[in-house]
Amino acid sequence: MAADPIIEADGLGIRFVRNRRRQLRLREFFIRPGGRGTAGLAADKSRSGDDGRFWPLRDVSFRVAPGETLGVVGRNGTGKSTLLRLIAGVLIPDEGSIRVRGDVAPLLELSAGFSNDLTGRENLYLVGGLHGLSSRYLRKHFHEIVSFAGEQVERAIDTAVRHYSSGMKVRLGFAIISHLPHPILLMDEVTAVGDAEFREKCYATIERLLREGRTLVLVSHNEKDLTRFCRRGLYLDAGRLTVDGTIAEALDAYHAAVAR
Numbered sequence: 001m002a003a004d005p006i007i008e009a010d011g012l013g014i015r016f017v018r019n020r021r022r023q024l025r026l027r028e029f030f031i032r033p034g035g036r037g038t039a040g041l042a043a044d045k046s047r048s049g050d051d052g053r054f055w056p057l058r059d060v061s062f063r064v065a066p067g068e069t070l071g072v073v074g075r076n077g078t079g080k081s082t083l084l085r086l087i088a089g090v091l092i093p094d095e096g097s098i099r100v101r102g103d104v105a106p107l108l109e110l111s112a113g114f115s116n117d118l119t120g121r122e123n124l125y126l127v128g129g130l131h132g133l134s135s136r137y138l139r140k141h142f143h144e145i146v147s148f149a150g151e152q153v154e155r156a157i158d159t160a161v162r163h164y165s166s167g168m169k170v171r172l173g174f175a176i177i178s179h180l181p182h183p184i185l186l187m188d189e190v191t192a193v194g195d196a197e198f199r200e201k202c203y204a205t206i207e208r209l210l211r212e213g214r215t216l217v218l219v220s221h222n223e224k225d226l227t228r229f230c231r232r233g234l235y236l237d238a239g240r241l242t243v244d245g246t247i248a249e250a251l252d253a254y255h256a257a258v259a260r
């Protein structure tokens, strides 16, 4: 690989306790690039025990060069979303390390940063600001962002977000996050972002961002999306990375597992 990796996972592993979550609030992880080590966290390394501890992801190593497009596939519960959250810094590894050299635009949990009592306009400035966009930039692009989110959001931009439908929140969230200049895009199911018309707008936006050379990590069960956006594929099997190849190779492994 010629360029320095923009994402580098080495022996990455995380342990969960069933029904408990050790997760930072979204606001705490916003705009936090750099390495996240394991310092002192790997006390008990048992695979799983009577106490409900288990490893949803273990011994995962890979490198991603800038501009690569990576699809992560695997059956339900094999650790795909957990991997995205480790890259985003929402979760901290118990083993190994994950280094991310650049800011991450998390096109995930799109409405998670919103405060329900604030209006759409106020949330736009709040969430955009939390992600590092200046208020000057946000003022300049305000109409563009709001009009991307659609007429319904435009009409309700001075209404408290608690009165928005979940689709409206997702549309406003996507409109804001897709404005970030961050080099790394993380996505969980592109198709979860709304109705068919909005989805087409999202697809066009993602394609534009990829043409600009952004790096994409996409978790999806939708093969059309995976083959449309990703050249490379990781296949996870019960928390282990068993295929790191083209997206077609990763999907073949997935099909073989589903047929078993």
Ligand SMILES: Nc1ncnc2c1ncn2[C@@H]1O[C@H](COP(=O)(O)OP(=O)(O)OP(=O)(O)O)[C@@H](O)[C@H]1O
Binding pocket: 016, 017, 018, 019, 020, 021, 022, 056, 074, 075, 076, 077, 078, 079, 080, 081, 082, 083
């Ligand atoms: N916060 C948590 N606490 C405890 N267990 C969790 C937590 N989050 C996920 N899990 C469990 O960890 C495992 C991996 O979950 P993950 O969401 O990463 O899987 P996935 O491959 O993304 O699944 P899907 O395809 O269904 O979205 C699953 O067994 C899940 O039930």
